Amino acid sequence: MKIDREDFKRLLKEKGLKMTRQRLVVLEVLAESSGQHLTAEEIYERIKAANPDIGLATVYRTVQLLLELGLIDRINLDDGFARYEIGDVDGKHRHHRHHHLICLKCGKVAAFQEDMLEALETGVREALGFRVTDHEVKLYGYCRGCSEQEKRQNQEEET
Amino acid sequence: MKIDREDFKRLLKEKGLKMTRQRLVVLEVLAESSGQHLTAEEIYERIKAANPDIGLATVYRTVQLLLELGLIDRINLDDGFARYEIGDVDGKHRHHRHHHLICLKCGKVAAFQEDMLEALETGVREALGFRVTDHEVKLYGYCRGCSEQEKRQNQEEET
DNA sequence: GTCCATGCAAATGATTTGCAGTATC
DNA sequence: GATACTGCAAATCATTTGCATGGAC
Numbered sequence: 001m002k003i004d005r006e007d008f009k010r011l012l013k014e015k016g017l018k019m020t021r022q023r024l025v026v027l028e029v030l031a032e033s034s035g036q037h038l039t040a041e042e043i044y045e046r047i048k049a050a051n052p053d054i055g056l057a058t059v060y061r062t063v064q065l066l067l068e069l070g071l072i073d074r075i076n077l078d079d080g081f082a083r084y085e086i087g088d089v090d091g092k093h094r095h096h097r098h099h100h101l102i103c104l105k106c107g108k109v110a111a112f113q114e115d116m117l118e119a120l121e122t123g124v125r126e127a128l129g130f131r132v133t134d135h136e137v138k139l140y141g142y143c144r145g146c147s148e149q150e151k152r153q154n155q156e157e158e159t
Numbered sequence: 160m161k162i163d164r165e166d167f168k169r170l171l172k173e174k175g176l177k178m179t180r181q182r183l184v185v186l187e188v189l190a191e192s193s194g195q196h197l198t199a200e201e202i203y204e205r206i207k208a209a210n211p212d213i214g215l216a217t218v219y220r221t222v223q224l225l226l227e228l229g230l231i232d233r234i235n236l237d238d239g240f241a242r243y244e245i246g247d248v249d250g251k252h253r254h255h256r257h258h259h260l261i262c263l264k265c266g267k268v269a270a271f272q273e274d275m276l277e278a279l280e281t282g283v284r285e286a287l288g289f290r291v292t293d294h295e296v297k298l299y300g301y302c303r304g305c306s307e308q309e310k311r312q313n314q315e316e317e318t
Numbered sequence: 319g320t321c322c323a324t325g326c327a328a329a330t331g332a333t334t335t336g337c338a339g340t341a342t343c
Numbered sequence: 344g345a346t347a348c349t350g351c352a353a354a355t356c357a358t359t360t361g362c363a364t365g366g367a368c
Contacts, residue, residue, distance in 0.1 A: 013368095016321095016322085017322075017323090018321090018322060018323070018366080018367050018368070019367080020322090020323065020324080020366075020367075021366095022323080022324075023323090039357090040357085040358080041357085053324095053325080054324085054325085055324065055325045055326065056325095056358095057324080057325070057326075057327095057358090057359075057360085058323080058324055058325070060357090060358060060359070061323085061324085061359090064359095074237075076235055076237060078233075078235060080333095080356080080357070081357075082357085082358085101283065101287070101289045101291075103289075104292065110287070110289070112283060112286075112287065117279070120276065121298065124260065124271065124298060127271075128260070128269070128271065128303065129302070129303030129306065130260045130262075130269070130298070130300055130301070130302050130303060130306075131300045131301045131306050132260075132298045132299070132300040133263065133299060133300040133301070134298075134299040134300065135296065135297060135298045135299060136295075136296070136297040136299070137294065137295070137296050137297075138294060138295040138296075139280065139283060139289070139291045139293075139294045140291070140292060140293040140294060140295070141289055141290045141291040141292040141293065142289070142290045142292070143288070143289050144287065144288030144289060147288065147289075147290050172343095175346095175347085176347075176348090177341080177342050177343070177346090177347055177348070178342080178343095179341075179342070179347090179348065179349080180341090181348080181349070182348090198332095199332085199333080200332085212349090212350080213349085213350085214349065214350040214351065215333095215350095216333090216334075216335085216349080216350070216351075216352095217348080217349055217350070219332090219333060219334070220334090220348085220349085223334095239331080239332070239358095240332075241332085241333085
């Protein structure tokens with residue numbers, strides 16, 4: 001994904017904020033890491049090589065800002081770190097979907113797209129009067145690799 | 160919900176652990192607070208009245224233990240606290256479902272039961288080979304009260 | 319030139335841990 | 344009586360914040 005500097009600048013200006021090298025770089029790192037789920041520390045590490053003088057605090061502040069601007073999403077995989085990923089942009093509208101498959105064995109995290117939840121949201125609205133605007137779904141289980149490995153081990157035990 | 164002391168004791172014994180007043184009390188508080196989502200601190204507060212000499216560290220350790228025993232669930236509402244609730248027990252099997260409606264305005268959290276996700280899980284398994292064993296769903300939006308309040312305010316603005 | 323933003327180091331705050339005394343089995 | 348458990352206080356660790364300097368407009 002490519003960042004449009006001018007769009008970004010405009011977006012910041014609207015809120016009386018300035019565009020800085022640091023803000024741009026953080027956003028770029030996230031844009032280049034689409035599909036990954038980076039912690040603040042990881043973003044910092046990736047930036048430091050080219051920008052040795054950046055501070056971790058700035059990464060935290062920037063990530064907070066990008067979150068408020070709606071450019072990125074925060075996800076929580078319950079490992080003690082907040083993670084960030086660039087938002088799915090669809091024209092002017094954000095998808096605001098966080099579907100993650102978290103393997104309980106190898107810890108690998110995959111994302112998937114699925115619109116089946118819309119039926120669920122409609123149901124909730126009609127039954128409870130709760131108007132859903134965003135959701136987060138985490139499916140825990142075993143990825144293909146770990147499932148197959150487990151199956152093989154079970155077969156060995158049987159012999 | 161009522162805790163069976165002897166069942167609990169037996170469960171602990173299986174792992175070479177001892178039953179203590181503190182462990183029982185923590186479990187009881189959670190059992191009495193079914194449907195709520197208590198932080199460690201909140202559990203501690205509720206216990207302290209009757210047991211002034213209990214330590215917060217013990218609550219943390221106990222909650223960790225109950226989690227490992229599968230008696231309680233941890234949920235994360237992204238407010239900086241880990242929250243705990245007694246697990247839905249259905250005979251011998253835990254439901255392992257965490258469906259929460261989180262109001263973006265008043266912050267109220269409600270739970271709901273919904274089995275529509277099973278179709279989703281089946282789909283994921285067939286398409287990606289990922290075997291789902293547990294899931295967590297958070298629906299963010301506006302609860303009935305806040306939705307109505309907002310509607311009223313919009314009407315006022317129009318006049 | 320005016321503010322906003324940054325870097326650094328110190329502060330915060332939830333959770334964890336070391337240790338000496340205490341309770342359970 | 345042995346060993347696990349507790350309370351306390353100190354440690355940890357991700358994240359936030361105060362403040363003086365630097366950069367964007």
